[in-house]
Amino acid sequence: MSNERATTGRTPDMGDVAALAGVSKQTVSRALSNHPNVTARTRAKVEAAVSQLGYRRNAAASMLSSGRSRTIGVVSMPTLNFSSAVIGYGMERAARAAGYSVSVATTTSLAPESIADSMSRLAEQAVEGIVLAVPVIAGSAATEEISRRIPTVTIDGSRSASTQVVAVDQFAVGRLATEHLLELGHETVWHVAGPAEWVEAGERETAWHAVLTEAGREAPPIVRGDWSPESGYQAGLLLTRMPEVTAVFVASDEMAFGLIRALHEQGRRVPHDVSVVGVDDIALAAYCSPALTTVAQPFEEIGRLAVDHLLDYIADPATTPDPTTVSPSLVVRGSTAPAPSA
Amino acid sequence: MSNERATTGRTPDMGDVAALAGVSKQTVSRALSNHPNVTARTRAKVEAAVSQLGYRRNAAASMLSSGRSRTIGVVSMPTLNFSSAVIGYGMERAARAAGYSVSVATTTSLAPESIADSMSRLAEQAVEGIVLAVPVIAGSAATEEISRRIPTVTIDGSRSASTQVVAVDQFAVGRLATEHLLELGHETVWHVAGPAEWVEAGERETAWHAVLTEAGREAPPIVRGDWSPESGYQAGLLLTRMPEVTAVFVASDEMAFGLIRALHEQGRRVPHDVSVVGVDDIALAAYCSPALTTVAQPFEEIGRLAVDHLLDYIADPATTPDPTTVSPSLVVRGSTAPAPSA
DNA sequence: ACACAGATTGTTACCGATAACAACTCTCAC
DNA sequence: GTGAGAGTTGTTATCGGTAACAATCTGTGT
Numbered sequence: 001m002s003n004e005r006a007t008t009g010r011t012p013d014m015g016d017v018a019a020l021a022g023v024s025k026q027t028v029s030r031a032l033s034n035h036p037n038v039t040a041r042t043r044a045k046v047e048a049a050v051s052q053l054g055y056r057r058n059a060a061a062s063m064l065s066s067g068r069s070r071t072i073g074v075v076s077m078p079t080l081n082f083s084s085a086v087i088g089y090g091m092e093r094a095a096r097a098a099g100y101s102v103s104v105a106t107t108t109s110l111a112p113e114s115i116a117d118s119m120s121r122l123a124e125q126a127v128e129g130i131v132l133a134v135p136v137i138a139g140s141a142a143t144e145e146i147s148r149r150i151p152t153v154t155i156d157g158s159r160s161a162s163t164q165v166v167a168v169d170q171f172a173v174g175r176l177a178t179e180h181l182l183e184l185g186h187e188t189v190w191h192v193a194g195p196a197e198w199v200e201a202g203e204r205e206t207a208w209h210a211v212l213t214e215a216g217r218e219a220p221p222i223v224r225g226d227w228s229p230e231s232g233y234q235a236g237l238l239l240t241r242m243p244e245v246t247a248v249f250v251a252s253d254e255m256a257f258g259l260i261r262a263l264h265e266q267g268r269r270v271p272h273d274v275s276v277v278g279v280d281d282i283a284l285a286a287y288c289s290p291a292l293t294t295v296a297q298p299f300e301e302i303g304r305l306a307v308d309h310l311l312d313y314i315a316d317p318a319t320t321p322d323p324t325t326v327s328p329s330l331v332v333r334g335s336t337a338p339a340p341s342a
Numbered sequence: 343m344s345n346e347r348a349t350t351g352r353t354p355d356m357g358d359v360a361a362l363a364g365v366s367k368q369t370v371s372r373a374l375s376n377h378p379n380v381t382a383r384t385r386a387k388v389e390a391a392v393s394q395l396g397y398r399r400n401a402a403a404s405m406l407s408s409g410r411s412r413t414i415g416v417v418s419m420p421t422l423n424f425s426s427a428v429i430g431y432g433m434e435r436a437a438r439a440a441g442y443s444v445s446v447a448t449t450t451s452l453a454p455e456s457i458a459d460s461m462s463r464l465a466e467q468a469v470e471g472i473v474l475a476v477p478v479i480a481g482s483a484a485t486e487e488i489s490r491r492i493p494t495v496t497i498d499g500s501r502s503a504s505t506q507v508v509a510v511d512q513f514a515v516g517r518l519a520t521e522h523l524l525e526l527g528h529e530t531v532w533h534v535a536g537p538a539e540w541v542e543a544g545e546r547e548t549a550w551h552a553v554l555t556e557a558g559r560e561a562p563p564i565v566r567g568d569w570s571p572e573s574g575y576q577a578g579l580l581l582t583r584m585p586e587v588t589a590v591f592v593a594s595d596e597m598a599f600g601l602i603r604a605l606h607e608q609g610r611r612v613p614h615d616v617s618v619v620g621v622d623d624i625a626l627a628a629y630c631s632p633a634l635t636t637v638a639q640p641f642e643e644i645g646r647l648a649v650d651h652l653l654d655y656i657a658d659p660a661t662t663p664d665p666t667t668v669s670p671s672l673v674v675r676g677s678t679a680p681a682p683s684a
Numbered sequence: 685a686c687a688c689a690g691a692t693t694g695t696t697a698c699c700g701a702t703a704a705c706a707a708c709t710c711t712c713a714c
Numbered sequence: 715g716t717g718a719g720a721g722t723t724g725t726t727a728t729c730g731g732t733a734a735c736a737a738t739c740t741g742t743g744t
Contacts, residue, residue, distance in 0.1 A: 013730055024694050029732060037692055059467050060411065061730030063402035064699050078431040085427055089420040092448050101467065103445055106434050125401050125443065229629040257629045264631050287571040287599045289606050289631060355700055366724050371702060379722055403700035406729050 012053040021049035032057060063126060072310060073103050073122030075115060076133040081227070081254070082282040083299050087133055087155065090303020098311055103127060110197055112140030119146045129310040131155060132163070135198040139163070151313040153306050156200055164313060165323040166306045168297045170200045174207025176295050176330045177249040177277040184275060185339040186247035188217045192235045192259060193224050194251040204251055204279070225251070229258035236262025239274075246274055246339050253278035253285050253294055260288065260335070271337035281331055290334030297328050354395040363391035374399060405468060414652060415445045415464030417457060418475040423569070423596070424624045425641050429475055429497065432645025440653055445469060452539055454482030461488045471652040473497060474505070477540040481505065493655040495648050498542055506655060507665040508648045510639045512542045516549025518637050518672045519591040519619040526617060527681040528589035530559045534577040534601060535566050536593040546593055546621070567593070571600035578604025581616075588616055588681055595620035595627050595636055602630065602677070613679035623673055632676030639670045 018025045023042060031038050031046040049055070063069045072095055076084050088104070095102045103125055105118040115134060119142075122130055129151040139147070146152070153164045181189045191208050194201030205222065212219045223238060225231030232255030239245045240263060250256040256278035260270050268274050270290055278285065281296035305324060313319055360367045365384060373380050373388040391397070405411045414437055418426050430446070437444045445467055447460040457476060461484075464472055471493040481489070488494070495506045523531045533550050536543030547564065554561045565580060567573030574597030581587045582605060592598040598620035602612050610616050612632055620627065623638035647666060655661055 015730085025730090026695080026732075027693060030693085033732090037690095039692070042692080056462070056466050058406070058730050060402045060405035061699090062732075064400070064406050064701085065730075065732040067699075067732095069402065078434075089448070092420070092446070101445065101447075101463070103443065104434070105443075106431070120398070121443070124398050229626055233629060254626060257626050261629045261631055261633075284571055284596060284599050284626060287575060287603045289603055291603075357700085367700090368702075368725080369723060372723085375702090379720095381722070384722085400700050403729090404702075406731085407700075407702040409702095409729075 012055045013058070014055075016053055017046065017049045017055050020053065021045040069126040069128055070099060071101050071103050071125065071127050072129045072131065072307065073105060073119075073125065073127035074131045074133055075105050075107055075118045075122070077110075078106050078108065082280055083297065084133060086299035087303040087306075090300035091131060091133075091307045092303075093300075094304040094307035098307070100128075100307075100311070107134060110134060112143060116140060116142035116146065119143060119150075123150060129153070129314045131306045131310060133306075135200060151310060151317060153310045153313065155302060155306050164309055166302060166309055167323065167325050168200075168302060169325045169327050170203035171207040171210075173200075173279055173295045173297070173328045174204035174249070175211055176328060177204075177279065178208045178211040180293070180330055180332070180336065181247040181249060181275055181277060182211070182215055182217070184247070184336060186275065187244075187339065188212060188220060189247045189249050190220050190239060190245050191222050192232060192239075192248060192250040192255055193222050194255075195226050196224070201251055208249055225255045227252050227254060229254045229261075231255060232258025233262045235259055237266070239263075240266040240268050247276075247336075248274060249277050251279055253280045253282045253292060256292055256294070256335075257284075257288060260292075271335050273340060275336040275339075277336060285331075286333060288335070293333045293336040294331050295328045296331050298326050301326055354397045355400070356397075358395055359388065359391045359397050362395060363387040411468040411470055412441060413443050413445050413467065413469050414471045414473065414649065415447060415461075415467065415469035416473045416475055417447050417449055417460045417464070419452075420448050420450065424622055425639070426475060428641035429645040429648075432642035433473060433475075433649045434645075435642075436646040436649035440649070442470075442649075442653070449476060452476060454485060458482060458484035458488065461485060461492075465492060471495070471656045473648045473652060475648075477542060493652060493659060495652045495655065497644060497648050506651055508644060508651055509665065509667050510542075510644060511667045511669050512545035513549040513552075515542075515621055515637045515639070515670045516546035516591070517553055518670060519546075519621065520550045520553040522635070522672055522674070522678065523589040523591060523617055523619060524553070524557055524559070526589070526678060528617065529586075529681065530554060530562060531589045531591050532562050532581060532587050533564050534574060534581075534590060534592040534597055535564050536597075537568050538566070543593055550591055567597045569594050569596060571596045571603075573597060574600025575604045577601055579608070581605075582608040582610050589618075589678075590616060591619050593621055595622045595624045595634060598634055598636070598677075599626075599630060602634075613677050615682060617678040617681075619678060627673075628675060630677070635675045635678040636673050637670050638673050640668050643668055 107118040236259035278294040285292040449460040578601035620636040627634040
């Protein structure tokens with residue numbers, strides 16, 4: 001008693017499964033795609049044959065024939081920082097839940113041509129949608145061209161005609177931090193900002209400035225860093241030279257760590273002499289000395305939302321771009337205290 | 343004068359390019375794959391047609407027909423920690439340099455069946471090779487089955503019949519840290535270890551123990567954490583109760599941050615009363631107060647090596663598994679000092 | 685018992701590229 | 715001038731699925 005098809009030594013294909021289950025290739029395909037109109041009995045026979053042969057569907061063939069890759073692409077910076085790592089995790093979970101896999105293209109620069117390059121690498125892999133997890137201020141012709149063809153969602157970027165946006169309300173980030181420090185009685189708040197080409201950084205600055213102005217305070221000059229702890233340290237060396245500095249809003253926790261270290265070295269106590277607020281709520285924020293007051297951003301949710309939106313958009317490209325924002329929250333720890341009553 | 347083929351509204355395929363360039367499909371294929379035997383003239387015509395039509399090769403078709411996906415897969419834990427992020431970066435760069443792209447499958451648990459599941463998701467995507475960037479102690483039948491079919495390299499794992507290993511010399515990590523502390527004159531060295539199911543953690547323990555024994559010192563009981571800062575903090579609360587503790591080797595920087603915070607809170611000064619050595623050299627290590635002495639691991643190099651090995655292995659599966667190790671290095675900063683001359 | 689709708693299964697053609705092989709062109713030695 | 719051989723290009727079959735349509739089966743109401 002022998003099968004018609006000899007499957008020895010060859011990786012089994014759908015035809016082999018069909019033959020073993022005594023049905024047609026197409027029925028196997030339907031059973032495996034959870035198509036509704038398949039009898040329980042048939043489905044069981046197919047599943048038995050599948051596991052007996054150790055069959056796996058060939059993704060390439062499936063993709064070629066259906067035109068659907070069940071893959072979404074992500075453009076991100078080399079994920080050395082907390083936020084992108086967590087965003088990536090949120091995306092992966094959401095994508096997997098929807099039966100999609102995620103392909104990552106890193107870009108080392110924020111230049112539009114570099115981003116466009118990453119996007120076309122993804123396009124070559126026939127991704128059905130793209131998440132731009134980089135701080136794009138302006139799209140270029142090249143990026144626009146691709147996102148017209150492939151549904152694209154931008155995280156924390158600026159809106160453009162063919163791109164949806166999912167973002168943390170960065171204005172709220174700046175507002176929460178600055179208001180917190182003013183409420184503690186500080187005369188004004190200094191700001192260590194992120195690089196000018198990051199949208200997030202710009203919006204936090206704007207909010208910081210707006211809150212100060214609204215409260216009738218003078219906004220001191222901005223000190224600019226590059227997100228690195230070292231740049232925060234340098235900013236700290238600068239600020240310790242000015243005795244009038246009692247409150248600093250730092251645009252990231254990592255810079256805040258550097259800043260606090262500089263303050264310590266120069267004998268300024270935190271929070272007794274200077275209060276510091278960071279942004280991100282990285283894992284170590286609670287274990288700094290003193291524990292860092294910071295503005296937490298729901299990164300994992302952002303990742304999830306970006307993918308959910310993208311999948312909706314893929315399902316119905318007619319959807320009108322509808323920017324979604326989620327709110328940050330202030331986490332008060334030990335690095336902030338009432339102003340020294342000079 | 344009109345072309346035979348109307349390409350309007352359809353994404354162009356190789357046939358369109360061929361028609362426009364006045365050559366055959368196959369020649370286009372050869373030109374685009376950098377096949378040697380194509381005239382410069384022909385290649386130029388093809389390239390012109392490609393850019394005129396905005397043609398991109400369909401990866402699915404290419405994969406189906408050639409059987410090669412030009413993709414490698416990575417199994418990793420949700421990349422919330424420094425090391426995996428940097429390893430991932432190193433892999434991506436190496437893969438891209440070789441014309442490969444990287445597909446990531448995260449696994450939330452270290453259970454063999456969970457890892458096997460991630461591996462088969464990758465197998466479904468027809469990856470040509472797999473990097474296991476998770477601390478596997480033992481393979482299961484299921485994982486073995488897959489890695490027999492698909493070339494697999496394990497990072498920092500245990501060797502198995504069908505798997506190559508690329509690893510940091512974790513014994514050296516433990517040795518460097520422990521010897522450094524002994525050389526500073528400490529009577530013995532305490533150890534806050536990582537979870538028992540991580541190979542790295544085990545080897546560091548072994549080395550720590552061996553160095554102490556060899557020096558004729560008594561090895562104090564091990565305190566075990568789970569890599570989180572919180573677990574380091576808890577370990578710190580425990581150790582501060584014992585006045586005889588003057589030197590601690592902590593198996594990760596993040597735990598070291600937690601431990602140092604606990605020491606501070608309890609009034610033990612670092613490094614004056616207690617010296618601390620961490621592992622990893624995360625970006626913030628230099629900005630802790632005091633700056634953290636730690637053992638740096640060349641993560642990016644590990645990622646690169648893993649991919650290089652994998653590609654060699656793919657090219658020639660007959661290669662005998664040949665474990666590669668790279669050396670860590672001690673970075674001395676401010677958290678270690680000579681033993682208090684009690 | 686019969687017609688008919690809906691559910692289930694089968695048949696055929698095709699997705700877009702590449703491998704294997706066949707055919708052609710050119711150069712150079714004799 | 716001719717044949718050998720290398721270099722270049724074309725032809726055909728095929729990879730493993732899925733869409734679209736055709737065919738069959740099931741159960742229901744009259």
